[in-house]
Amino acid sequence: MSAVHRRVFLKQFAGGAIAAGGLLLTGSTALAVPSQQQKVDWFETINRVKDPKNKTHTERVHAPQIIFPSQVKPGVAMILSAKVGEQLHVMTPDHYIMWIEVYLDEEMVVRLELTPRAPQPVLTIPLTLTSNATLKILERCNLHGIWESSQSITLLAGE
Ligand SMILES: [Fe+2]
Structure with a gap:
């Protein structure tokens, strides 16, 4: 195998090994590939915060923030404010929030389509x-997939 072919083979093999995690073999040496270096496929599933007390940076800027009372009077309109990220997500042509959707149980209430021209990924209704x-x-980020947050709302007893 020529030096060029060996370099191409190693590059392809190393890329596959890193993507799959596990061992990277170079000559007679085996190196463990840390799991943190595994490539994350953000579009594989709906993403949620895994540990609310120890959020990652990606979770902090993507998990929707819900500002709404946990108890409401039946039939009385309350203002919902939903924003993408406790640190607001950027809105640039290369990296932006594409839409925000609001559901009550499985019923969609509203969908807001956004473009990079929108200054902030915020919805208020x-x-x-x-x-x-x-x-x-x-919400959907063009680079980091779909993220979901939820909150239970109960009705206050009638007056
Ligand atoms: Fe993002």
């Missing part, structure tokens, strides 16, 4: 509940 529900916010 009045929301009325007539039964207990799970409020879900989903």
Whole structure:
């Protein structure tokens, strides 16, 4: 095998080994590839914060933030504010939030389409509940996939 072919082979093999995790063999040496170097496929599933007390940077800038009371009066409109990230996500032509969706249980209430021209990934609407529900916010980043946050909302007893 020529030096060029060997270099191409090693480059391709190393790329595959890093993507799959595990051992990288170079000559007679075996190197463990740390799991942190594994390539993450953000589009494989709906992403959620794994540990709320120890969020990663990616979780902090992508997980939707929900500002809405956990208890509401039935039929009374309350203002929902949903923003993407506790540190607001960037909105640049190369990296931006494409849309934000609001659901009550499985029913979509609103979908906001965004472009990089939108200054901030924020949505504010009045929301009325007539039964207990799970409020879900989903958003999609063009580079980091779909992210979801949710909050249970219960109705206050009638007055
Ligand atoms: Fe992103």
